[in-house]
Amino acid sequence: MRMNRTLRLAIGAIAVALVATACGGGGDAATTEDHVREGKLTIGIKFDQPGLGFREADGSFQGYDVEIAKYVAGKLGVPPEGITFKETPTAQRETMIMNREVDFIVATYSITDERKKKVDFAGPYFISGQALLVKNETTDITGVESLTGNKKLCSVKGSTPAQYVKDHYAKDVQLVELDNYSQCIQALRSGAVDVVTTDDIILAGFAGQVSGELKLVGDTFTTEKYGIGLKKGDQQTRAKINDAIEQMIADGSWQKAFENTIGPLRGSTLTPPSVDRY
Numbered sequence: 001m002r003m004n005r006t007l008r009l010a011i012g013a014i015a016v017a018l019v020a021t022a023c024g025g026g027g028d029a030a031t032t033e034d035h036v037r038e039g040k041l042t043i044g045i046k047f048d049q050p051g052l053g054f055r056e057a058d059g060s061f062q063g064y065d066v067e068i069a070k071y072v073a074g075k076l077g078v079p080p081e082g083i084t085f086k087e088t089p090t091a092q093r094e095t096m097i098m099n100r101e102v103d104f105i106v107a108t109y110s111i112t113d114e115r116k117k118k119v120d121f122a123g124p125y126f127i128s129g130q131a132l133l134v135k136n137e138t139t140d141i142t143g144v145e146s147l148t149g150n151k152k153l154c155s156v157k158g159s160t161p162a163q164y165v166k167d168h169y170a171k172d173v174q175l176v177e178l179d180n181y182s183q184c185i186q187a188l189r190s191g192a193v194d195v196v197t198t199d200d201i202i203l204a205g206f207a208g209q210v211s212g213e214l215k216l217v218g219d220t221f222t223t224e225k226y227g228i229g230l231k232k233g234d235q236q237t238r239a240k241i242n243d244a245i246e247q248m249i250a251d252g253s254w255q256k257a258f259e260n261t262i263g264p265l266r267g268s269t270l271t272p273p274s275v276d277r278y
Contacts, residue, residue, distance in 0.1 A: 032103040032230070032237045041078045043069045044088030044096060044105035048182045051205035051262035053107055061085050067257035068125055069106040072228065075244035089180065091158025094118045097229055104230040104241065108202055111227040120234060121227030122241035124273045129220025130161050131200035133207060135188065136215050141195055143218025144169045152176050152193040154184035161197045164222065181206065189213065199224050201262055208265035225273065242275045
């Protein structure tokens with residue numbers, strides 16, 4: 001049966017559209033294994049978290065998450081010069097993984113059941129806990145139970161800490177959600193908000209950046225397991241990253257990386273996490 005030229009062109013156009021859709025509308029269709037074979041990886045990190053994932057003025061990247069990412073990439077066979085670091089805002093992390101804009105994400109990324117519906121996690125590589133940060137002269141906020149009255153509590157869009165505080169500890173607190181933690185810190189320093197909440201390790205980094213001006217108060221009140229987020233179903237890469245995390249802990253590089261980055265700001269002892277092989 002012969003098709004006329006118009007019909008052939010129409011079928012061709014449909015085929016191209018289907019391929020584009022399958023590739024995520026312009027995303028990279030290659031797998032992480034393909035990228036590893038090429039000696040290149042795109043890794044998502046934060047650009048604005050001192051001691052964890054921070055972009056310096058000269059364009060270099062520093063922090064604990066950065067060191068974790070470099071070590072894992074090396075164990076996968078990709079040298080530091082083969083890594084492209086890409087900024088991954090909190091609210092966009094799952095989307096960036098699903099669209100293959102990054103191979104994996106190392107960005108204070110707490111493992112939760114809700115997130116595991118969309119992406120997979122290797123790790124955890126670190127265990128943190130939610131805390132509160134206030135101005136140094138603040139005396140009426142001493143912990144999460146003291147958030148009475150209409151205190152203004154800042155956290156980041158797409159994250160859960162502020163809502164968790166409101167739901168479990170302080171129903172009258174006023175939530176202020178900004179685009180990133182740097183903006184929350186600015187709001188705290190200016191007096192626009194009374195307190196900032198997220199994980200203690202993140203808050204410690206910001207407090208260290210303005211030494212003597214801000215302080216952590218109270219005990220941590222959640223357990224946050226930081227994992228490396230990657231494409232759902234990519235069990236081969238996940239297993240290799242888990243192997244790398246275990247090797248990093250065993251050979252002492254994990255402890256050394258912590259001490260050289262966020263450790264002095266956090267000021268507490270470390271307990272190595274157990275990798276989850278689900």
